[in-house]
Amino acid sequence: MMTSLVVPGQPLGVATAYVPGTGVHIFNNQIIASLVGKVVTIPNASNTATTSSAPPTISVVKPVLTPEEESSSSTLLPDVSSTVLCRITRINARQATAAIFVVNDRIVGDEFQGVIRVQDVRLTEIDKVKIFTSFRPGDIVRARVISLGDQSNYYLSTASNELGVIMASSESGDSMYPINWREMKSVRTGAVEERKVAKPF
Known part of the structure; x- marks a missing residue:
């Protein structure tokens, strides 16, 4: 199955x-x-x-693709309103940079770079958002493309309940599970860390 x-x-x-x-x-x-x-x-x-x-x-x-699907996957590009899965690669006070590897449930041939700016993390209390407590490098994030950005970056948003971190590891390397919209808990130690958590489907 x-x-x-x-x-x-x-x-x-x-x-x-x-x-x-x-x-x-x-x-x-x-x-x-x-x-x-x-x-x-x-x-x-x-x-x-x-x-x-x-x-x-x-x-x-890996899904078995027909030659036509394989060709279209290799040229599959994120578009505005596309839902993507990405891996956070680095963060600073203003934004999180991510590598996009899935677009609309299809694995892309080449990873694309996206950026989640601090103002695009969530809908409420935007002035209180901190990148360092929303994402960490290595987190897997569900996001939406809001702008094609510049030549090197797509602008992404997690400002919706279903968007945000879907998988993360703790500082000690353990898998974590969500306990609310802004916290995840280590399965081994019980330690709690802050994240912008995606509501499960």
């Missing part, structure tokens, strides 16, 4: 529930995606000697 697109670092389930296949690894007893792609789970045959079923194998695979 195939599910929606996943990104590197995304938890897929507890290690005891699956046999790891290709495109995944185990970290802190969790099956973690190692690449951008689709999740595939394959049921394993029952063990007749014990009458019990082995856990299904879980893998992440």
Whole structure:
């Protein structure tokens, strides 16, 4: 069975529930995606000697594209109002820079650079927004293209409930999960860090 697109670092389930296949690894007893792609789970045959079923194998695979789709993906460009997934690469007081790798649920052939300016992080209390408490390098963010910007950057916005950080690691390197719209919690230590969190679909 195939599910929606996943990104590197995304938890897929507890290690005891699956046999790891290709495109995944185990970290802190969790099956973690190692690449951008689709999740595939394959049921394993029952063990007749014990009458019990082995856990299904879980893998992440890159979508198989037709030559036409592959050609269009390599030239796929973000446009105004496109929804993108991007990885934060660096931050400063005024903006976060990100590498765009998915446009409208399609993996792009080449990564594009985007910028989330401090005024485009959220809709409310814009004067109180701080980039350093909204994003960290390595965060995976769902954003919307609001301007084609200049020749090197697309301008992105997370100023909507469904936009923002969807995956993040703590300062100690642990996976985190959202506890509200502005905080995420480490699965291992319970430490809480601030983020501009995307509301899950």
